[in-house]
Amino acid sequence: MKTGELALIGHDIEGLWNLPLLQNAAAMSRASLVLSPDGPASRVADGSSGPLPPIEELLGRFDHVVACEAVPASRSVYDYAVPRGHLGVIVGNELAGIPRHLLQRADQVVSIPMLGQGLSSVNVAVAAAIVLYALRRDLGRKRLRAAGRSHRDVDLLVLGPPNPHELGSLFRSAWAFGWRRVFLADPAGVWFSEDRPTVLAGRAAARREVNRLTIMPDDRLDLRDYAAMVVCDGQRQGTPLSRFSLPEGHRILLVYGQPVARSFDFAGAVEHVFIDHADAEVMACYRHAGSILLSVVSQLLRERPRG
Ligand SMILES: C[S@@+](CC[C@H](N)C(=O)[O-])C[C@H]1O[C@@H](n2cnc3c(N)ncnc32)[C@H](O)[C@@H]1O
Structure with a gap:
Protein backbone atom coordinates (compact mmCIF):
# COMPACT_ATOMS: atom_id res chain seq x y z
CA MET A 1 0.00 0.00 0.00
CA ARG A 143 -1.28 -15.02 5.09
CA LEU A 144 0.78 -15.72 8.21
CA ARG A 145 1.47 -19.46 8.33
CA ALA A 146 0.42 -21.42 11.42
CA ALA A 147 3.52 -22.85 13.10
CA GLY A 148 1.95 -26.06 14.41
CA ARG A 149 2.61 -25.06 18.01
CA SER A 150 0.47 -23.64 20.76
CA HIS A 151 0.66 -20.81 23.29
CA ARG A 152 1.89 -23.36 25.84
CA ASP A 153 5.07 -23.73 23.77
CA VAL A 154 5.89 -19.99 23.89
CA ASP A 155 6.46 -18.37 27.27
CA LEU A 156 6.64 -14.61 27.66
CA LEU A 157 9.24 -12.64 29.56
CA VAL A 158 8.24 -8.99 29.85
CA LEU A 159 10.83 -6.38 30.72
CA GLY A 160 8.59 -3.83 32.37
CA PRO A 161 8.55 -0.07 31.71
CA PRO A 162 8.33 2.57 34.43
CA ASN A 163 4.69 3.34 33.53
CA PRO A 164 1.96 1.15 35.09
CA HIS A 165 -0.64 2.08 32.43
CA GLU A 166 1.64 0.87 29.64
CA LEU A 167 2.47 -2.35 31.46
CA GLY A 168 -1.15 -3.05 32.44
CA SER A 169 -2.33 -2.45 28.90
CA LEU A 170 0.25 -4.95 27.61
CA PHE A 171 -1.04 -7.52 30.11
CA ARG A 172 -4.57 -6.89 28.82
CA SER A 173 -3.29 -7.73 25.32
CA ALA A 174 -1.35 -10.80 26.53
CA TRP A 175 -4.52 -12.30 28.03
CA ALA A 176 -6.63 -11.22 25.05
CA PHE A 177 -4.24 -12.92 22.61
CA GLY A 178 -4.15 -16.24 24.42
CA TRP A 179 -1.37 -16.28 27.02
CA ARG A 180 -2.19 -17.62 30.48
CA ARG A 181 1.00 -16.59 32.26
CA VAL A 182 3.94 -14.21 31.88
CA PHE A 183 7.23 -13.70 33.65
CA LEU A 184 7.92 -10.09 34.57
CA ALA A 185 11.16 -8.24 35.25
CA ASP A 186 9.94 -5.12 37.01
CA PRO A 187 13.01 -2.93 37.71
CA ALA A 188 10.92 0.23 38.22
CA GLY A 189 8.63 -1.60 40.66
CA VAL A 190 5.36 -0.65 38.95
CA TRP A 191 3.61 -4.02 39.22
CA PHE A 192 5.18 -5.60 42.30
CA SER A 193 4.81 -2.28 44.07
CA GLU A 194 3.71 -1.16 47.52
CA ASP A 195 2.42 2.16 46.21
CA ARG A 196 -1.35 1.90 46.03
CA PRO A 197 -2.05 4.41 43.20
CA THR A 198 0.63 2.73 41.06
CA VAL A 199 -0.79 -0.72 41.77
CA LEU A 200 -4.34 0.42 41.01
CA ALA A 201 -3.31 2.14 37.74
CA GLY A 202 -1.61 -1.03 36.46
CA ARG A 203 -4.47 -3.32 37.51
CA ALA A 204 -7.09 -1.04 35.93
CA ALA A 205 -5.23 -0.89 32.60
CA ALA A 206 -4.86 -4.69 32.66
CA ARG A 207 -8.63 -5.07 33.28
CA ARG A 208 -7.69 -7.25 36.21
CA GLU A 209 -11.34 -7.87 37.13
CA VAL A 210 -11.65 -10.15 34.09
CA ASN A 211 -8.02 -10.80 33.17
CA ARG A 212 -6.75 -13.96 34.89
CA LEU A 213 -3.20 -13.79 33.51
CA THR A 214 -0.71 -15.21 36.03
CA ILE A 215 2.17 -12.76 36.49
CA MET A 216 5.32 -14.24 37.96
CA PRO A 217 8.58 -12.53 38.92
CA ASP A 218 11.37 -13.31 36.49
CA ASP A 219 13.44 -15.07 39.16
CA ARG A 220 10.98 -17.97 38.75
CA LEU A 221 12.18 -18.44 35.19
CA ASP A 222 14.44 -21.39 34.41
CA LEU A 223 16.20 -20.69 31.12
CA ARG A 224 17.11 -24.38 30.79
CA ASP A 225 13.45 -25.00 29.91
CA TYR A 226 13.82 -23.30 26.52
CA ALA A 227 15.36 -24.36 23.23
CA ALA A 228 15.35 -20.87 21.75
CA MET A 229 14.89 -17.25 22.78
CA VAL A 230 13.31 -14.55 20.60
CA VAL A 231 14.07 -10.98 21.67
CA CYS A 232 12.05 -7.91 20.68
CA ASP A 233 13.51 -4.95 22.54
CA GLY A 234 12.82 -1.89 20.42
CA GLN A 235 16.11 -2.11 18.50
CA ARG A 236 15.67 -2.44 14.75
CA GLN A 237 17.70 -5.61 14.42
CA GLY A 238 16.94 -9.14 13.33
CA THR A 239 13.87 -10.22 11.36
CA PRO A 240 11.01 -7.81 10.61
CA LEU A 241 7.86 -9.10 12.31
CA SER A 242 5.91 -9.20 9.04
CA ARG A 243 8.37 -11.87 7.80
CA PHE A 244 8.98 -13.64 11.08
CA SER A 245 8.45 -17.33 11.68
CA LEU A 246 8.99 -19.15 14.96
CA PRO A 247 12.37 -20.84 15.43
CA GLU A 248 12.69 -24.59 15.60
CA GLY A 249 12.64 -26.26 18.97
CA HIS A 250 9.78 -27.12 21.18
CA ARG A 251 9.84 -24.48 23.89
CA ILE A 252 10.54 -20.85 23.09
CA LEU A 253 10.97 -17.83 25.33
CA LEU A 254 9.67 -14.61 23.80
CA VAL A 255 11.31 -11.61 25.47
CA TYR A 256 9.68 -8.21 25.07
CA GLY A 257 10.55 -4.85 26.54
CA GLN A 258 13.06 -2.09 26.92
CA PRO A 259 16.50 -2.73 25.40
CA VAL A 260 17.75 -5.78 27.21
CA ALA A 261 20.18 -4.45 29.78
CA ARG A 262 20.55 -7.73 31.61
CA SER A 263 22.60 -10.51 30.14
CA PHE A 264 21.04 -13.91 29.86
CA ASP A 265 22.99 -17.01 30.69
CA PHE A 266 21.28 -18.87 27.91
CA ALA A 267 22.78 -21.79 26.03
CA GLY A 268 20.19 -22.06 23.22
CA ALA A 269 19.69 -20.09 20.01
CA VAL A 270 18.88 -16.36 20.30
CA GLU A 271 17.03 -14.48 17.56
CA HIS A 272 15.92 -10.87 17.30
CA VAL A 273 12.69 -9.61 15.81
CA PHE A 274 11.53 -6.02 15.40
CA ILE A 275 8.24 -4.31 14.69
CA ASP A 276 8.61 -3.08 11.11
CA HIS A 277 5.99 -0.35 11.26
CA ALA A 278 6.09 1.93 8.24
CA ASP A 279 7.72 4.97 9.83
CA ALA A 280 10.96 3.79 11.41
CA GLU A 281 11.55 7.31 12.81
CA VAL A 282 8.51 7.06 15.07
CA MET A 283 9.18 5.47 18.44
CA ALA A 284 6.26 3.15 19.15
CA CYS A 285 4.57 3.27 22.55
CA TYR A 286 5.49 0.31 24.73
CA ARG A 287 1.95 -1.06 24.68
CA HIS A 288 1.62 -0.67 20.88
CA ALA A 289 4.80 -2.47 19.87
CA GLY A 290 4.23 -5.23 22.44
CA SER A 291 0.61 -5.76 21.48
CA ILE A 292 1.46 -5.92 17.76
CA LEU A 293 4.11 -8.53 18.59
CA LEU A 294 1.73 -10.62 20.70
CA SER A 295 -1.14 -10.41 18.23
CA VAL A 296 1.03 -11.51 15.29
CA VAL A 297 2.75 -14.32 17.25
CA SER A 298 -0.68 -15.45 18.44
CA GLN A 299 -1.64 -15.81 14.77
CA LEU A 300 1.40 -18.01 14.20
CA LEU A 301 0.24 -20.16 17.14
CA ARG A 302 -3.31 -20.68 15.94
CA GLU A 303 -4.38 -24.16 14.94
CA ARG A 304 -3.39 -25.25 11.48
CA PRO A 305 -6.38 -25.55 9.18
CA ARG A 306 -7.30 -29.23 8.64
CA GLY A 307 -6.87 -30.96 5.30
C1 LIG B 1 -12.55 -0.75 24.21
S1 LIG B 1 -13.28 -1.05 22.68
C2 LIG B 1 -15.03 -0.82 22.96
C3 LIG B 1 -15.68 -1.80 23.83
C4 LIG B 1 -16.35 -2.91 23.09
N1 LIG B 1 -17.52 -2.49 22.40
C5 LIG B 1 -16.70 -4.05 24.02
O1 LIG B 1 -17.66 -4.70 23.76
O2 LIG B 1 -15.97 -4.29 24.97
C6 LIG B 1 -12.97 0.45 21.80
C7 LIG B 1 -12.69 0.27 20.35
O3 LIG B 1 -11.46 -0.43 20.17
C8 LIG B 1 -11.49 -1.19 18.97
N2 LIG B 1 -11.22 -2.58 19.32
C9 LIG B 1 -10.92 -3.08 20.53
N3 LIG B 1 -10.71 -4.40 20.48
C10 LIG B 1 -10.85 -4.77 19.18
C11 LIG B 1 -10.74 -6.02 18.48
N4 LIG B 1 -10.44 -7.16 19.10
N5 LIG B 1 -10.96 -6.01 17.15
C12 LIG B 1 -11.23 -4.86 16.49
N6 LIG B 1 -11.37 -3.66 17.11
C13 LIG B 1 -11.17 -3.61 18.44
C14 LIG B 1 -12.88 -1.00 18.38
O4 LIG B 1 -12.83 -0.01 17.38
C15 LIG B 1 -13.71 -0.54 19.58
O5 LIG B 1 -14.82 0.23 19.17
Whole structure:
Protein backbone atom coordinates (compact mmCIF):
# COMPACT_ATOMS: atom_id res chain seq x y z
CA MET A 1 0.00 0.00 0.00
CA LYS A 2 1.36 3.43 -0.91
CA THR A 3 2.16 5.93 1.82
CA GLY A 4 -0.54 8.49 2.53
CA GLU A 5 -3.51 6.38 1.55
CA LEU A 6 -4.44 5.37 5.05
CA ALA A 7 -6.42 7.38 7.61
CA LEU A 8 -7.39 6.49 11.16
CA ILE A 9 -10.80 7.78 12.20
CA GLY A 10 -11.44 7.88 15.93
CA HIS A 11 -15.19 7.94 16.46
CA ASP A 12 -16.57 9.44 19.65
CA ILE A 13 -13.29 9.08 21.57
CA GLU A 14 -13.88 10.23 25.14
CA GLY A 15 -10.64 9.71 27.01
CA LEU A 16 -8.29 12.58 26.32
CA TRP A 17 -5.46 10.35 27.53
CA ASN A 18 -6.17 8.15 24.48
CA LEU A 19 -5.35 11.00 22.10
CA PRO A 20 -1.51 10.80 22.18
CA LEU A 21 -1.82 7.01 21.98
CA LEU A 22 -4.00 7.24 18.86
CA GLN A 23 -1.59 9.80 17.39
CA ASN A 24 1.30 7.40 17.98
CA ALA A 25 -0.62 4.47 16.45
CA ALA A 26 -1.38 6.54 13.33
CA ALA A 27 2.15 7.97 13.03
CA MET A 28 3.76 4.51 13.29
CA SER A 29 1.92 3.44 10.13
CA ARG A 30 2.10 6.81 8.34
CA ALA A 31 -1.65 7.23 8.63
CA SER A 32 -3.39 10.53 9.16
CA LEU A 33 -5.65 10.87 12.20
CA VAL A 34 -9.17 12.26 11.98
CA LEU A 35 -11.47 12.45 14.97
CA SER A 36 -15.20 12.46 14.43
CA PRO A 37 -16.92 15.53 15.83
CA ASP A 38 -18.74 13.53 18.52
CA GLY A 39 -16.15 12.96 21.23
CA PRO A 40 -14.44 15.46 23.56
CA ALA A 41 -11.05 14.39 22.16
CA SER A 42 -11.92 15.88 18.77
CA ARG A 43 -12.62 19.28 20.31
CA VAL A 44 -9.11 19.28 21.76
CA ALA A 45 -7.34 17.85 18.73
CA ASP A 46 -9.13 19.88 16.09
CA GLY A 47 -9.80 23.08 17.99
CA SER A 48 -7.72 25.08 15.53
CA SER A 49 -9.17 23.72 12.29
CA GLY A 50 -12.81 24.74 12.72
CA PRO A 51 -15.82 22.45 13.03
CA LEU A 52 -15.53 19.02 11.46
CA PRO A 53 -18.22 17.74 9.12
CA PRO A 54 -20.52 14.95 10.37
CA ILE A 55 -19.03 11.46 10.36
CA GLU A 56 -21.09 10.29 7.34
CA GLU A 57 -19.65 13.16 5.31
CA LEU A 58 -16.12 12.35 6.51
CA LEU A 59 -16.52 8.74 5.42
CA GLY A 60 -17.54 9.87 1.94
CA ARG A 61 -13.96 11.07 1.40
CA PHE A 62 -12.61 7.51 1.28
CA ASP A 63 -12.65 4.86 -1.45
CA HIS A 64 -13.07 2.16 1.21
CA VAL A 65 -14.12 2.26 4.84
CA VAL A 66 -13.01 -0.42 7.28
CA ALA A 67 -14.58 -0.53 10.76
CA CYS A 68 -12.64 -2.24 13.56
CA GLU A 69 -14.91 -4.11 15.94
CA ALA A 70 -15.04 -7.64 17.31
CA VAL A 71 -18.61 -8.56 16.34
CA PRO A 72 -19.90 -11.89 14.97
CA ALA A 73 -19.94 -10.56 11.40
CA SER A 74 -16.35 -9.33 11.42
CA ARG A 75 -13.53 -10.84 9.48
CA SER A 76 -10.08 -11.27 10.95
CA VAL A 77 -7.81 -8.41 9.95
CA TYR A 78 -5.22 -11.11 9.16
CA ASP A 79 -7.51 -12.45 6.42
CA TYR A 80 -8.37 -9.10 4.87
CA ALA A 81 -6.48 -8.20 1.70
CA VAL A 82 -6.17 -4.42 1.45
CA PRO A 83 -7.96 -2.90 -1.56
CA ARG A 84 -6.43 -0.15 -3.68
CA GLY A 85 -7.31 3.45 -2.98
CA HIS A 86 -7.81 5.74 -0.03
CA LEU A 87 -8.71 3.68 3.05
CA GLY A 88 -10.45 5.05 6.15
CA VAL A 89 -10.18 2.89 9.29
CA ILE A 90 -12.68 3.57 12.09
CA VAL A 91 -12.15 2.76 15.76
CA GLY A 92 -14.87 3.42 18.28
CA ASN A 93 -15.82 4.74 21.67
CA GLU A 94 -14.04 3.23 24.67
CA LEU A 95 -17.25 1.82 26.16
CA ALA A 96 -19.90 1.74 23.45
CA GLY A 97 -17.70 0.80 20.49
CA ILE A 98 -18.74 1.78 16.95
CA PRO A 99 -22.50 2.38 16.55
CA ARG A 100 -24.43 -0.09 14.43
CA HIS A 101 -25.21 2.40 11.63
CA LEU A 102 -21.48 2.99 11.07
CA LEU A 103 -20.73 -0.75 11.11
CA GLN A 104 -23.38 -1.09 8.39
CA ARG A 105 -21.93 1.83 6.45
CA ALA A 106 -18.43 0.26 6.38
CA ASP A 107 -17.32 -1.81 3.39
CA GLN A 108 -15.76 -4.31 5.80
CA VAL A 109 -15.77 -4.88 9.56
CA VAL A 110 -12.48 -6.37 10.77
CA SER A 111 -11.47 -7.74 14.15
CA ILE A 112 -8.26 -8.62 15.88
CA PRO A 113 -8.73 -12.24 16.96
CA MET A 114 -9.31 -12.48 20.73
CA LEU A 115 -8.71 -15.65 22.74
CA GLY A 116 -8.91 -14.51 26.36
CA GLN A 117 -12.11 -15.44 28.15
CA GLY A 118 -14.00 -12.54 29.71
CA LEU A 119 -12.31 -9.83 27.62
CA SER A 120 -14.10 -8.64 24.51
CA SER A 121 -11.70 -5.89 23.48
CA VAL A 122 -8.26 -4.37 23.81
CA ASN A 123 -7.52 -0.68 24.38
CA VAL A 124 -8.81 1.42 21.47
CA ALA A 125 -5.39 2.87 20.54
CA VAL A 126 -3.79 -0.57 20.81
CA ALA A 127 -6.47 -1.91 18.44
CA ALA A 128 -5.70 0.96 16.05
CA ALA A 129 -1.95 0.27 16.18
CA ILE A 130 -2.43 -3.45 15.43
CA VAL A 131 -4.95 -2.97 12.62
CA LEU A 132 -2.98 -0.19 10.92
CA TYR A 133 0.19 -2.28 11.11
CA ALA A 134 -1.56 -5.33 9.62
CA LEU A 135 -3.13 -3.23 6.85
CA ARG A 136 0.03 -1.28 6.02
CA ARG A 137 1.99 -4.55 5.80
CA ASP A 138 -0.96 -6.20 4.00
CA LEU A 139 -0.69 -9.25 6.24
CA GLY A 140 -4.06 -10.49 4.94
CA ARG A 141 -2.52 -11.01 1.53
CA LYS A 142 0.70 -12.53 2.93
CA ARG A 143 -1.28 -15.02 5.09
CA LEU A 144 0.78 -15.72 8.21
CA ARG A 145 1.47 -19.46 8.33
CA ALA A 146 0.42 -21.42 11.42
CA ALA A 147 3.52 -22.85 13.10
CA GLY A 148 1.95 -26.06 14.41
CA ARG A 149 2.61 -25.06 18.01
CA SER A 150 0.47 -23.64 20.76
CA HIS A 151 0.66 -20.81 23.29
CA ARG A 152 1.89 -23.36 25.84
CA ASP A 153 5.07 -23.73 23.77
CA VAL A 154 5.89 -19.99 23.89
CA ASP A 155 6.46 -18.37 27.27
CA LEU A 156 6.64 -14.61 27.66
CA LEU A 157 9.24 -12.64 29.56
CA VAL A 158 8.24 -8.99 29.85
CA LEU A 159 10.83 -6.38 30.72
CA GLY A 160 8.59 -3.83 32.37
CA PRO A 161 8.55 -0.07 31.71
CA PRO A 162 8.33 2.57 34.43
CA ASN A 163 4.69 3.34 33.53
CA PRO A 164 1.96 1.15 35.09
CA HIS A 165 -0.64 2.08 32.43
CA GLU A 166 1.64 0.87 29.64
CA LEU A 167 2.47 -2.35 31.46
CA GLY A 168 -1.15 -3.05 32.44
CA SER A 169 -2.33 -2.45 28.90
CA LEU A 170 0.25 -4.95 27.61
CA PHE A 171 -1.04 -7.52 30.11
CA ARG A 172 -4.57 -6.89 28.82
CA SER A 173 -3.29 -7.73 25.32
CA ALA A 174 -1.35 -10.80 26.53
CA TRP A 175 -4.52 -12.30 28.03
CA ALA A 176 -6.63 -11.22 25.05
CA PHE A 177 -4.24 -12.92 22.61
CA GLY A 178 -4.15 -16.24 24.42
CA TRP A 179 -1.37 -16.28 27.02
CA ARG A 180 -2.19 -17.62 30.48
CA ARG A 181 1.00 -16.59 32.26
CA VAL A 182 3.94 -14.21 31.88
CA PHE A 183 7.23 -13.70 33.65
CA LEU A 184 7.92 -10.09 34.57
CA ALA A 185 11.16 -8.24 35.25
CA ASP A 186 9.94 -5.12 37.01
CA PRO A 187 13.01 -2.93 37.71
CA ALA A 188 10.92 0.23 38.22
CA GLY A 189 8.63 -1.60 40.66
CA VAL A 190 5.36 -0.65 38.95
CA TRP A 191 3.61 -4.02 39.22
CA PHE A 192 5.18 -5.60 42.30
CA SER A 193 4.81 -2.28 44.07
CA GLU A 194 3.71 -1.16 47.52
CA ASP A 195 2.42 2.16 46.21
CA ARG A 196 -1.35 1.90 46.03
CA PRO A 197 -2.05 4.41 43.20
CA THR A 198 0.63 2.73 41.06
CA VAL A 199 -0.79 -0.72 41.77
CA LEU A 200 -4.34 0.42 41.01
CA ALA A 201 -3.31 2.14 37.74
CA GLY A 202 -1.61 -1.03 36.46
CA ARG A 203 -4.47 -3.32 37.51
CA ALA A 204 -7.09 -1.04 35.93
CA ALA A 205 -5.23 -0.89 32.60
CA ALA A 206 -4.86 -4.69 32.66
CA ARG A 207 -8.63 -5.07 33.28
CA ARG A 208 -7.69 -7.25 36.21
CA GLU A 209 -11.34 -7.87 37.13
CA VAL A 210 -11.65 -10.15 34.09
CA ASN A 211 -8.02 -10.80 33.17
CA ARG A 212 -6.75 -13.96 34.89
CA LEU A 213 -3.20 -13.79 33.51
CA THR A 214 -0.71 -15.21 36.03
CA ILE A 215 2.17 -12.76 36.49
CA MET A 216 5.32 -14.24 37.96
CA PRO A 217 8.58 -12.53 38.92
CA ASP A 218 11.37 -13.31 36.49
CA ASP A 219 13.44 -15.07 39.16
CA ARG A 220 10.98 -17.97 38.75
CA LEU A 221 12.18 -18.44 35.19
CA ASP A 222 14.44 -21.39 34.41
CA LEU A 223 16.20 -20.69 31.12
CA ARG A 224 17.11 -24.38 30.79
CA ASP A 225 13.45 -25.00 29.91
CA TYR A 226 13.82 -23.30 26.52
CA ALA A 227 15.36 -24.36 23.23
CA ALA A 228 15.35 -20.87 21.75
CA MET A 229 14.89 -17.25 22.78
CA VAL A 230 13.31 -14.55 20.60
CA VAL A 231 14.07 -10.98 21.67
CA CYS A 232 12.05 -7.91 20.68
CA ASP A 233 13.51 -4.95 22.54
CA GLY A 234 12.82 -1.89 20.42
CA GLN A 235 16.11 -2.11 18.50
CA ARG A 236 15.67 -2.44 14.75
CA GLN A 237 17.70 -5.61 14.42
CA GLY A 238 16.94 -9.14 13.33
CA THR A 239 13.87 -10.22 11.36
CA PRO A 240 11.01 -7.81 10.61
CA LEU A 241 7.86 -9.10 12.31
CA SER A 242 5.91 -9.20 9.04
CA ARG A 243 8.37 -11.87 7.80
CA PHE A 244 8.98 -13.64 11.08
CA SER A 245 8.45 -17.33 11.68
CA LEU A 246 8.99 -19.15 14.96
CA PRO A 247 12.37 -20.84 15.43
CA GLU A 248 12.69 -24.59 15.60
CA GLY A 249 12.64 -26.26 18.97
CA HIS A 250 9.78 -27.12 21.18
CA ARG A 251 9.84 -24.48 23.89
CA ILE A 252 10.54 -20.85 23.09
CA LEU A 253 10.97 -17.83 25.33
CA LEU A 254 9.67 -14.61 23.80
CA VAL A 255 11.31 -11.61 25.47
CA TYR A 256 9.68 -8.21 25.07
CA GLY A 257 10.55 -4.85 26.54
CA GLN A 258 13.06 -2.09 26.92
CA PRO A 259 16.50 -2.73 25.40
CA VAL A 260 17.75 -5.78 27.21
CA ALA A 261 20.18 -4.45 29.78
CA ARG A 262 20.55 -7.73 31.61
CA SER A 263 22.60 -10.51 30.14
CA PHE A 264 21.04 -13.91 29.86
CA ASP A 265 22.99 -17.01 30.69
CA PHE A 266 21.28 -18.87 27.91
CA ALA A 267 22.78 -21.79 26.03
CA GLY A 268 20.19 -22.06 23.22
CA ALA A 269 19.69 -20.09 20.01
CA VAL A 270 18.88 -16.36 20.30
CA GLU A 271 17.03 -14.48 17.56
CA HIS A 272 15.92 -10.87 17.30
CA VAL A 273 12.69 -9.61 15.81
CA PHE A 274 11.53 -6.02 15.40
CA ILE A 275 8.24 -4.31 14.69
CA ASP A 276 8.61 -3.08 11.11
CA HIS A 277 5.99 -0.35 11.26
CA ALA A 278 6.09 1.93 8.24
CA ASP A 279 7.72 4.97 9.83
CA ALA A 280 10.96 3.79 11.41
CA GLU A 281 11.55 7.31 12.81
CA VAL A 282 8.51 7.06 15.07
CA MET A 283 9.18 5.47 18.44
CA ALA A 284 6.26 3.15 19.15
CA CYS A 285 4.57 3.27 22.55
CA TYR A 286 5.49 0.31 24.73
CA ARG A 287 1.95 -1.06 24.68
CA HIS A 288 1.62 -0.67 20.88
CA ALA A 289 4.80 -2.47 19.87
CA GLY A 290 4.23 -5.23 22.44
CA SER A 291 0.61 -5.76 21.48
CA ILE A 292 1.46 -5.92 17.76
CA LEU A 293 4.11 -8.53 18.59
CA LEU A 294 1.73 -10.62 20.70
CA SER A 295 -1.14 -10.41 18.23
CA VAL A 296 1.03 -11.51 15.29
CA VAL A 297 2.75 -14.32 17.25
CA SER A 298 -0.68 -15.45 18.44
CA GLN A 299 -1.64 -15.81 14.77
CA LEU A 300 1.40 -18.01 14.20
CA LEU A 301 0.24 -20.16 17.14
CA ARG A 302 -3.31 -20.68 15.94
CA GLU A 303 -4.38 -24.16 14.94
CA ARG A 304 -3.39 -25.25 11.48
CA PRO A 305 -6.38 -25.55 9.18
CA ARG A 306 -7.30 -29.23 8.64
CA GLY A 307 -6.87 -30.96 5.30
C1 LIG B 1 -12.55 -0.75 24.21
S1 LIG B 1 -13.28 -1.05 22.68
C2 LIG B 1 -15.03 -0.82 22.96
C3 LIG B 1 -15.68 -1.80 23.83
C4 LIG B 1 -16.35 -2.91 23.09
N1 LIG B 1 -17.52 -2.49 22.40
C5 LIG B 1 -16.70 -4.05 24.02
O1 LIG B 1 -17.66 -4.70 23.76
O2 LIG B 1 -15.97 -4.29 24.97
C6 LIG B 1 -12.97 0.45 21.80
C7 LIG B 1 -12.69 0.27 20.35
O3 LIG B 1 -11.46 -0.43 20.17
C8 LIG B 1 -11.49 -1.19 18.97
N2 LIG B 1 -11.22 -2.58 19.32
C9 LIG B 1 -10.92 -3.08 20.53
N3 LIG B 1 -10.71 -4.40 20.48
C10 LIG B 1 -10.85 -4.77 19.18
C11 LIG B 1 -10.74 -6.02 18.48
N4 LIG B 1 -10.44 -7.16 19.10
N5 LIG B 1 -10.96 -6.01 17.15
C12 LIG B 1 -11.23 -4.86 16.49
N6 LIG B 1 -11.37 -3.66 17.11
C13 LIG B 1 -11.17 -3.61 18.44
C14 LIG B 1 -12.88 -1.00 18.38
O4 LIG B 1 -12.83 -0.01 17.38
C15 LIG B 1 -13.71 -0.54 19.58
O5 LIG B 1 -14.82 0.23 19.17
